[in-house]
Every structure is written in C-alpha cells, then in structure tokens.
Amino acid sequence: MSILPQLAFVLILGVAGFILAKRIQFLRRNILLGKAETRNDQPENRWKAMLLVALGQQKMFKRLVPAFLHGLIYVGFLVINLEILEFVLDGILGTHRLFAPVLGGLYTVAINVFEFLAVAVLVSCVAFLVRRNVMKVERFTKPELKGWAALDANLILVIEIILMFAILTMNATDQILASRGDAHYLVLGPLFFSSFLQPLFEGFSTGALVAIERFAWWFHIAGILAFAVYVTYSKHLHIFLAFPNTWYSNLKPKGEMVNMPEVTQEVNMMLGIPVENPSAPPAEIGRFGAKDINDLSWVNVLNAYSCTECGRCTSECPANITGKKLSPRKIMMDVRDRAEEVGKSLDTGGPGLADGKSLLGDYISKEEINACTSCNACVEACPINIDPLSIILQMRRYVAMEESGTPAQWNAMFQNMETSFSPWKFSPSDRFNWADKLKEEEIK
Amino acid sequence: MSTYQVPTMAEMAANSQTPEVLFWVGCAGSFDDRYKAVTQAFVKILTKVGVSFAVLGPEEACTGDPARRAGNEFLFQMQAVANIQVMNGYEVKKVVTACPHCFNTIKNEYPALGGNYEVIHHSEFLQQLINEGKVALQGGGEFKGKKITFHDSCYLGRANEVYEAPREVIKALDVELVEMKRCRTKGLCCGAGGAQMFKEPEAGKKDINIERTEEALATGAQAIAVGCPFCLTMMTDGIKNKNKEAEVQVYDLAEMIAKDMGI
Numbered sequence: 001m002s003i004l005p006q007l008a009f010v011l012i013l014g015v016a017g018f019i020l021a022k023r024i025q026f027l028r029r030n031i032l033l034g035k036a037e038t039r040n041d042q043p044e045n046r047w048k049a050m051l052l053v054a055l056g057q058q059k060m061f062k063r064l065v066p067a068f069l070h071g072l073i074y075v076g077f078l079v080i081n082l083e084i085l086e087f088v089l090d091g092i093l094g095t096h097r098l099f100a101p102v103l104g105g106l107y108t109v110a111i112n113v114f115e116f117l118a119v120a121v122l123v124s125c126v127a128f129l130v131r132r133n134v135m136k137v138e139r140f141t142k143p144e145l146k147g148w149a150a151l152d153a154n155l156i157l158v159i160e161i162i163l164m165f166a167i168l169t170m171n172a173t174d175q176i177l178a179s180r181g182d183a184h185y186l187v188l189g190p191l192f193f194s195s196f197l198q199p200l201f202e203g204f205s206t207g208a209l210v211a212i213e214r215f216a217w218w219f220h221i222a223g224i225l226a227f228a229v230y231v232t233y234s235k236h237l238h239i240f241l242a243f244p245n246t247w248y249s250n251l252k253p254k255g256e257m258v259n260m261p262e263v264t265q266e267v268n269m270m271l272g273i274p275v276e277n278p279s280a281p282p283a284e285i286g287r288f289g290a291k292d293i294n295d296l297s298w299v300n301v302l303n304a305y306s307c308t309e310c311g312r313c314t315s316e317c318p319a320n321i322t323g324k325k326l327s328p329r330k331i332m333m334d335v336r337d338r339a340e341e342v343g344k345s346l347d348t349g350g351p352g353l354a355d356g357k358s359l360l361g362d363y364i365s366k367e368e369i370n371a372c373t374s375c376n377a378c379v380e381a382c383p384i385n386i387d388p389l390s391i392i393l394q395m396r397r398y399v400a401m402e403e404s405g406t407p408a409q410w411n412a413m414f415q416n417m418e419t420s421f422s423p424w425k426f427s428p429s430d431r432f433n434w435a436d437k438l439k440e441e442e443i444k
Numbered sequence: 445m446s447t448y449q450v451p452t453m454a455e456m457a458a459n460s461q462t463p464e465v466l467f468w469v470g471c472a473g474s475f476d477d478r479y480k481a482v483t484q485a486f487v488k489i490l491t492k493v494g495v496s497f498a499v500l501g502p503e504e505a506c507t508g509d510p511a512r513r514a515g516n517e518f519l520f521q522m523q524a525v526a527n528i529q530v531m532n533g534y535e536v537k538k539v540v541t542a543c544p545h546c547f548n549t550i551k552n553e554y555p556a557l558g559g560n561y562e563v564i565h566h567s568e569f570l571q572q573l574i575n576e577g578k579v580a581l582q583g584g585g586e587f588k589g590k591k592i593t594f595h596d597s598c599y600l601g602r603a604n605e606v607y608e609a610p611r612e613v614i615k616a617l618d619v620e621l622v623e624m625k626r627c628r629t630k631g632l633c634c635g636a637g638g639a640q641m642f643k644e645p646e647a648g649k650k651d652i653n654i655e656r657t658e659e660a661l662a663t664g665a666q667a668i669a670v671g672c673p674f675c676l677t678m679m680t681d682g683i684k685n686k687n688k689e690a691e692v693q694v695y696d697l698a699e700m701i702a703k704d705m706g707i
C-alpha cells in the first residue's frame with residue numbers, strides 16, 4: 001500500500017498546525033495591545049462563571065429558540081470533534097476506523113450518536129440561515145452587520161452544513177463498500193441516519209464509491225482544519241475565547257465604575273488631605289480614559305475578539321431601540337477591527353498605533369458614546385459576559401478629561417456641581433429647605 | 445401634638461448623639477419639587493416607626509455620580525472625597541437613600557476612596573420594616589385592589605441586583621402587581637441614567653421614556669411605582685406626553701407606603 005496518503009495527511013496537518021500557531025500568536029499580541037490588568041482574584045468564582053456561562057451556556061437560555069438550536073450545534077461540535085482523534089490517527093497510520101475493532105458494538109452506538117448530532121447541527125444551521133436571510137430577525141439586519149459580517153455569518157453556517165454532509169456521505173458509502181465485502185471496510189451495525197443516503201450511492205461502481213468515500217473523508221478532515229484556520233479570521237472565535245472571556249468576567253457589581261487612583265492623589269492634595277508618600281514623583285499617567293485600543297484594558301480587547309456579533313446587547317440597548325446611533329455590538333466590532341488594523345500594520349513594518357488614526361474618532365463617534373444611559377442592559381444580555389459599557393465609559397473619560405469635549409449641557413452640569421454641589425443650579429443654602437414644611441406639620 | 449423633627453448629623457453630634465442611620469437625601473430629594481414629597485414621605489415613615497435617623501442637611505453634596513458617568517473623574521472624586529470626609533467625621537456606619545444612583549455610588553464606589561458604610565436603598569429598608577411588622581399597613585386605602593406596575597431602575601436592578609425588595613413592598617399594599625414585558629434583569633431604562641438626565645438625548649426616532657411609558661401603559665396599570673427620582677421624572681413626563689395623567693399616576697414606593705399609613 002502506498003505511503004503517499006499518509007505523507008500527504010501529515011503534511012496537511014503540519015501546515016494547518018503551523019498556520020494556526022502563527023494566527024494564535026497574532027491574536028495574542030493584538031489582545032495584549034491593551035493595557036495590563038490583573039484579574040485573578042476569586043478564582044473559585046471565575047471557574048464557576050466559566051463553567052456556568054461558557055460551558056453551561058446559562059445566559060443563552062434567556063431566549064429559548066436560539067438557545068435550543070445553538071445548544072445542538074454546540075453539543076455537536078464538542079462530541080463530533082471526538083471523532084477527529086480517530087481521523088487523525090487513521091490519517092497518520094494509514095488505518096481505517098481504527099477504534100472500531102477496539103470498541104466493538106459501542107463503536108456503532110458512538111457513530112450513530114455522531115450521525116444524530118450531525119443531522120441536528122445540519123438542521124440548526126439551516127434554521128439559523130433562515131433566521132438571518134429569510135425571517136431577517138431584526139438584530140441581524142443592523143447597519144454594522146452589512147458586508148463582511150453578514151457574509152462571515154453565512155459562510156460559517158454553510159461550511160458547517162457541508163462538513164456534516166461529508167460525515168453522512170462518508171458513512172453511507174463506507175457501509176455500502178463494507179457490505180460488498182471490500183476488505184478495507186468494516187461492516188458496522190446499522191447506521192440510522194446515513195442509511196437514508198445509501199440509496200443515492202447504491203448504483204455506483206465500487207471504484208467510484210471508494211473515490212467518493214475517500215473524497216468525503218479527506219474533505220471532512222481537511223475541511224475541519226481549514227475551518228479552524230478560518231475561525232481565527234472570523235467572529236466565530238467565540239467557540240474558543242468564550243472560555244477565557246468568562247473566566248476574566250467582571251465580578252464586581254455592574255454599577256461600579258473602576259476608580260482612577262492617579263486622580264485620587266491629586267484630589268487629596270487639592271483638598272488638603274494628607275497623601276501617602278507626597279514626595280514621590282507622580283505616577284506616570286499615560287492618558288486619562290481611552291482614545292485608542294492601547295488605552296483600554298487587554299480584557300476589553302479580549303472581549304472584542306470573543307464577540308460573535310449575535311447582537312443581543314444591541315437589541316436590549318435603550319438607545320439603539322429608540323433609534324440612536326449607539327450599538328454596543330458595533331462598539332465591540334470596532335475595538336476588534338482597530339486591533340486587527342494595528343496588528344497588521346505592525347506585522348508589515350507599518351506605524352501601528354501611530355498611524356494617525358484612533359478608535360475614538362475613526363471608528364467610534366462621540367454621538368455614539370454620548371447616547372449611552374449606562375443601564376447595563378448590554379452587559380446583562382451578553383451570553384459570554386462581554387462588557388461594552390466599560391469601553392464606552394473609558395472613552396467618555398478621555399473626551400471629558402483630555403479634550404474637554406463633553407456636550408455643552410454636561411459642561412453646564414459640571415459647572416453647577418463645582419459651584420453649588422448639585423447638578424442643578426440651586427443655592428447650596430437651600431438644600432435643606434425641603435424640611436421646613438415638615439417641621440411645621442403635626443405628626444398624625 | 446408635636447411636629448416632625450428632621451435632625452441633622454451636626455445637631456446630633458452637638459448633643460453627643462449618634463443616629464442609627466444616616467438618611468442620604470440626594471440632590472433630587474432636596475431640590476426637585478416632585479421628589480421633595482418623597483423625601484418628606486420617607487421622613488414621616490421613619491418618624492412614625494421610631495427609627496433613629498439624621499440627615500446631613502446643608503452639609504450634603506452631590507455624590508458625583510453624573511459627573512463620573514459623563515467622564516469627569518476629577519469632579520466626581522472632589523465631590524466624593526469631600527462627602528466621605530464629612531461622613532467619616534460623623535462616624536457614619538449605615539446609610540439609607542431613596543436614590544439608586546446615590547445608593548450605587550456610595551455603596552460601590554466610595555470604598556475605593558476611603559468611605560466604607562453599610563448602604564441600603566429605601567426599598568430594602570421599607571421591606572425590612574414591613575417584614576419586622578414595624579410598618580402597620582392598613583391594606584386598604586386608595587391602592588387596594590388596584591393594578592400597579594413596577595419600573596425597575598437600572599442602578600437598583602442590574603447594577604446591584606435588587607429586584608424583589610421593591611416588589612415585596614408593593615405587594616404588601618394588597619394591590620395587583622402587574623409586570624411589564626421587560627422587567628427585572630431585562631428591565632428597560634427610563635432614559636435618564638449615565639448623566640442623560642442632564643442633557644437632551646441624541647437624535648433618534650423616539651425618546652426612551654416614551655418607549656418605556658408605552659410599555660407601562662400596555663399593562664393596564666392604574667399606577668406606576670418607581671424607586672428612583674430620575675425614573676419618577678421620566679415616567680411622569682412620559683405619562684404627560686401620552687395625556688394620561690388623569691388615569692395613571694406615578695408614585696415612589698415611600699409615598700405609597702406613607703399614603704397607606706395615612707400620614
């Protein structure tokens with residue numbers, strides 16, 4: 001028997017592995033363009049968040065229909081990929097269905113389970129294509145999903161459908177060949193789902209069937225490897241990044257804004273409060289708030305790469321619902337697109353962050369961030385705990401503190417607070433007047 | 445017959461007294477004509493129940509919440525640090541407030557600046573009083589049997605996961621609590637959070653408070669209960685916009701309890 005297919009297989013595996021490693025390095029570097037932040041506290045709660053939210057899909061169940069369909073694809077992905085191990089070993093060793101003799105009757109059961117899941121994935125992907133392209137579910141028709149984002153989503157679904165067909169075709173032809181007594185193929189127990197495809201192939205010659213079976217086998221394994229590479233260019237990265245993303249969730253109350261200690265020192269000095277280490281040189285303050293991705297935390301950039309653009313955030317955003325430009329999903333897509341742009345520039349010897357562009361201004365407008373009510377609906381809605389609000393608030397800090405560019409009405413509010421300690425223009429001496437009437441009222 | 449007393453921390457300290465709880469009134473509770481009624485109602489309840497409380501009176505200043513959300517961290521911290529100095533000076537341990545924004549800021553954001561207190565929202569405080577039997581509700585009055593819907597405030601709900609306390613308070617009034625389609629974790633903002641209270645909204649097809657008011661009206665409720673001064677303003681404006689002010693009222697929880705108590 002020729003060793004050529006084995007060599008070809010090892011070569012494909014090696015090339016895919018090499019490209020993947022390069023891509024992972026690229027993504028890791030891009031994510032770490034964000035500022036350092038340590039988020040390792042409460043490890044037990046972090047594992048719990050990861051188990052419940054990523055592995056357990058807890059937050060998906062806020063919407064039952066997509067949760068069910070997504071659940072089928074998710075379980076299918078996890079379980080069918082177990083078969084990859086056999087594929088890889090068969091490919092390297094030149095064997096066929098290596099595990100069949102070892103597992104005996106269990107092997108048939110396993111393959112039937114895989115086939116069931118393959119059909120379930122197939123049906124779910126078709127349903128998702130219908131939701132996007134026929135039913136036009138509103139959150140999939142927003143402006144930020146035009147072009148590549150829409151194509152990317154459809155490509156993923158179509159690729160998954162084709163890969164599932166490859167499994168079923170492979171099993172159907174494989175079993176016809178086995179029943180014809182071809183020594184290379186093993187007769188398994190009845191395979192429920194692929195048996196429906198068998199009538200399509202029964203008229204074929206043995207040679208043609210071997211060709212189809214081999215093609216389906218190669219197509220499936222090469223397809224999976226190609227898909228793995230494709231995922232690194234796609235919103236589909238969530239299948240891996242959802243796990244670290246939920247581990248690094250914000251575990252504080254959602255209403256809490258992160259303190260800026262560099263400001264506290266200055267405020268204490270202005271108010272005449274003793275400062276620890278007053279003679280120490282002031283800590284180097286790069287920039288107040290965030291103008292570009294390197295001002296954000298690396299967790300914000302990880303969030304952006306983990307986003308699969310489902311748009312649950314945007315569909316719950318009060319500003320977006322009422323027609324404002326703000327879309328939390330677009331904020332996440334913009335952060336990722338800017339990180340990609342800077343990363344590519346750096347890799348080609350370009351200026352990287354110093355390209356004269358920035359996240360705020362070239363990607364995200366002030367009109368968008370000003371429309372946010374900080375209501376946390378987007379944060380609550382995200383199935384993998386992405387926090388668009390954190391990014392919006394950091395950009396507002398930049399606009400207020402570095403540019404003094406907040407809307408005039410906010411500047412007026414600032415002024416009121418500075419002069420009368422209230423956002424409204426009332427005299428501080430009138431603050432306690434509300435009690436006057438009460439002090440004259442008799443207790444009933 | 446005696447009249448209501450509203451002791452300040454300064455007066456109490458002068459008499460070497462320490463109240464059990466500081467009632468943080470907030471700017472809306474101090475200056476907003478509509479919300480002053482809520483402040484007064486809450487003081488009446490505290491008095492009637494015999495809770496030892498005091499206010500800061502003229503020594504109180506904005507927590508800084510809207511400045512922080514609008515991006516002005518300097519101004520926020522100036523406000524916060526000054527407030528913390530005052531509260532720590534009086535050795536405040538426990539704070540109750542009728543404003544979810546003040547509640548969130550003092551509870552979650554003052555600790556990083558040296559202000560550590562037990563902070564509770566008045567909905568939780570009222571629930572405790574009801575549970576302890578300290579508030580004797582008549583179970584009748586003008587709300588009996590009426591349909592009432594509760595509007596979740598973002599800074600009480602999602603921000604701090606207080607969903608049930610206000611509902612328990614409403615249910616204690618022997619009313620029919622009806623929920624809006626978007627409630628609890630999915631509650632829709634009134635449109636005023638994140639310093640939006642202090643500027644016109646960006647261009648869009650609708651104002652957020654109108655969207656929320658429509659949802660509240662769709663429940664058929666005769667009253668909308670809220671636990672936040674900004675929500676109260678936004679929902680009241682929404683009801684006016686829909687010309688429904690004769691049919692549907694907007695109340696704060698404390699007002700409803702005080703009314704039921706006949707005070």
